[in-house]
Amino acid sequence: MIQPFDSLDAYERAMQLSVDDPEAFWSHVASQYSWIQPWSQVLNWDFRCYDVRWFEGGTLNITLNCLDRHLSDRGEKTALIWEPSDPEGASRSFTYQELHSEVERTAAALRRQGMGKGDRICVYMPMVPELAVVVLAIARIGAIHSVVFGGFSAHSLADRIADAGCRMVITADAIVRGGKILPCKEVVDEALTNCNGVERVWVFRVSGSDVDMIYGRDVDAHEEISRYSGTGGEAEVMQAEDPLFILYTSGSTGKPKGVVHTCGGYMVYAGYSFTHVFRAQPGEVFWCTADIGWITGHTYLLYGPLLQGSTTLMFEGIPIWPNPDRFWKVCERHSVNLLYTAPTAIRSLMAAGDAWVKPYSLNSLRVLGSVGEPINAEAWQWYHREVGKRRCPVTDTWWQTETGGILIAALAGLSPLKPTYAGLPLPGIQPVLLDAQGEIIEENEREGYLAVRFPWPSMIRTTWGDHERCRQTYFGAYPGYYFTGDGARRDADGYYRIIGRVDDVLNVSGHRIGTAEVENAINMHPLVAESAVVGVPDELKGQAIYAFVICKGDPQNPDNIRAEITATVTEFIGKIARPDKIQLVPGLPKTRSGKIMRRILRKIAEGDVSQLGDTSTLLDPSVVDQLIRGRI
Numbered sequence: 001m002i003q004p005f006d007s008l009d010a011y012e013r014a015m016q017l018s019v020d021d022p023e024a025f026w027s028h029v030a031s032q033y034s035w036i037q038p039w040s041q042v043l044n045w046d047f048r049c050y051d052v053r054w055f056e057g058g059t060l061n062i063t064l065n066c067l068d069r070h071l072s073d074r075g076e077k078t079a080l081i082w083e084p085s086d087p088e089g090a091s092r093s094f095t096y097q098e099l100h101s102e103v104e105r106t107a108a109a110l111r112r113q114g115m116g117k118g119d120r121i122c123v124y125m126p127m128v129p130e131l132a133v134v135v136l137a138i139a140r141i142g143a144i145h146s147v148v149f150g151g152f153s154a155h156s157l158a159d160r161i162a163d164a165g166c167r168m169v170i171t172a173d174a175i176v177r178g179g180k181i182l183p184c185k186e187v188v189d190e191a192l193t194n195c196n197g198v199e200r201v202w203v204f205r206v207s208g209s210d211v212d213m214i215y216g217r218d219v220d221a222h223e224e225i226s227r228y229s230g231t232g233g234e235a236e237v238m239q240a241e242d243p244l245f246i247l248y249t250s251g252s253t254g255k256p257k258g259v260v261h262t263c264g265g266y267m268v269y270a271g272y273s274f275t276h277v278f279r280a281q282p283g284e285v286f287w288c289t290a291d292i293g294w295i296t297g298h299t300y301l302l303y304g305p306l307l308q309g310s311t312t313l314m315f316e317g318i319p320i321w322p323n324p325d326r327f328w329k330v331c332e333r334h335s336v337n338l339l340y341t342a343p344t345a346i347r348s349l350m351a352a353g354d355a356w357v358k359p360y361s362l363n364s365l366r367v368l369g370s371v372g373e374p375i376n377a378e379a380w381q382w383y384h385r386e387v388g389k390r391r392c393p394v395t396d397t398w399w400q401t402e403t404g405g406i407l408i409a410a411l412a413g414l415s416p417l418k419p420t421y422a423g424l425p426l427p428g429i430q431p432v433l434l435d436a437q438g439e440i441i442e443e444n445e446r447e448g449y450l451a452v453r454f455p456w457p458s459m460i461r462t463t464w465g466d467h468e469r470c471r472q473t474y475f476g477a478y479p480g481y482y483f484t485g486d487g488a489r490r491d492a493d494g495y496y497r498i499i500g501r502v503d504d505v506l507n508v509s510g511h512r513i514g515t516a517e518v519e520n521a522i523n524m525h526p527l528v529a530e531s532a533v534v535g536v537p538d539e540l541k542g543q544a545i546y547a548f549v550i551c552k553g554d555p556q557n558p559d560n561i562r563a564e565i566t567a568t569v570t571e572f573i574g575k576i577a578r579p580d581k582i583q584l585v586p587g588l589p590k591t592r593s594g595k596i597m598r599r600i601l602r603k604i605a606e607g608d609v610s611q612l613g614d615t616s617t618l619l620d621p622s623v624v625d626q627l628i629r630g631r632i
């Protein structure tokens, strides 16, 4: 286990060492984990063709570090607590020993299904403990997990299964959340009618809903696993650079891409960042409210806390159901020490009124974290005052699916608190701000593009099946740097404030959605000729989705068309990508070369039409007035 820095001095010394001698620095961090065979080379890197390799020659299995390593002195301590969506339902908990044996049995059963090293297994499940167990079991046998968030539609799921070439899908009968029962297995069935290659589907019966089982393909997962003891569930020996998982995320163009993380580097950075940012001690109860279907759930619900021997809490429900005090009830019920959630949740709880949180003393809480989108000052203050009772440091953590772990944050309880600033880079992280020409901005208090100039262990290795796309996206824009897609500014103390995406990626309630993806889905409607999607600021969601749509012919019933377009987006992506507003328009502001001027669309959508800037380069400037008149 890693000891968190005990002072800002210690942090600064580590920072200095990480710059002066990165290999010595990371070698020291990595040596605090158990390796089957030590590495022979700490780092090999080249940002031009994009090749980064960490801890080569080393072999390991992340689950040995998450589970086995704790058995001798923490075996009886709680590894995982599960809180069901139903507040009257019984919670479940697993000691490290119990979680270890569940994972071993599941790993043995997976092996008997013929799964092994390098096979891709898709996981499409609700937030039940079985989800955590299967993800760890997949890692244990050296297969590659691709977890798909349960809110994605059958189409999205099919695309991801096909792209990764999955041989197996693990799912559940239904998703129980916030008083509703949502389909899960049915979505998998539908997805699999559109893609080949899946030989086996495991179904966990967690809700008691009826499901159709397809003979020869579908297997009752509990029944299957119950036939195995731990024998056969031994950890596979993995090379440091073998892939651990694929996680799909949206970019500014095309379909979502499969971000690949590797066994060694990801493990080292997940544990390292978890420990230092939250200054977590073994035994503390950590509650990350994210779904395991997102990177935050991977790194800080599952791997990070288990690497550090903490107790991780997994919640099946949503913050405001049955009432907006559910979060605080859960915190008290399980004596949560560290709470890690998203600004969108904080804002919705704040909007529900202080009366829901005031009655709770929340005195087990020690640290509050925020992630996923910029946190506005009001939400920060409320979180600090009403939830943390002015006792708990708030750490705003900036990172991405591609970074694998938190890169910039306030170190809880050490760094001075600055609302709306994510904070300082972790030692080992070398961020820079670049101007439009790709020159480093040395002065402070200026805005620039956030990039990183030196590798860190958990950085994206490739996008599955398309390395050139990875190189282009992250290393093509500013040669020699990893480009984040975010804009930021740095103050005189070196604190970073994240401004938001500078590309065509939206952040809706902390969910990352590409405008191109939403446009493609809208265009699937047979009456749509063309569309353009922009984000507009939204008090609760951070950003809302505003779509401008050109229909073929004159739409007879605009309300119907809008409803159908919404249904089409739900069908092709999922509810999270539904446009908040759809404006039917006669044309779009395009340049003579056919490029849509999104800057103008953003202004119109925001209702800020006084300064539209130069519209003279438009092919048909009159379209702008029509759009303004038709604004909704």
Ligand code: WTA
Residues within 6 Å of the ligand: 249, 294, 295, 296, 370, 371, 372, 373, 374, 375, 396, 397, 398, 399, 400, 401, 402, 422, 484, 485, 486, 498, 499, 500, 501, 507, 510, 511, 512
């Ligand atoms: C945004 C989520 C401001 C950012 C971990 C980034 C943030 C994108 C913060 C990645 C933060 C994440 N402050 N913005 N603390 N954290 N973001 O891949 O725009 O789902 O590029 O990873 O979320 O989203 P992703």
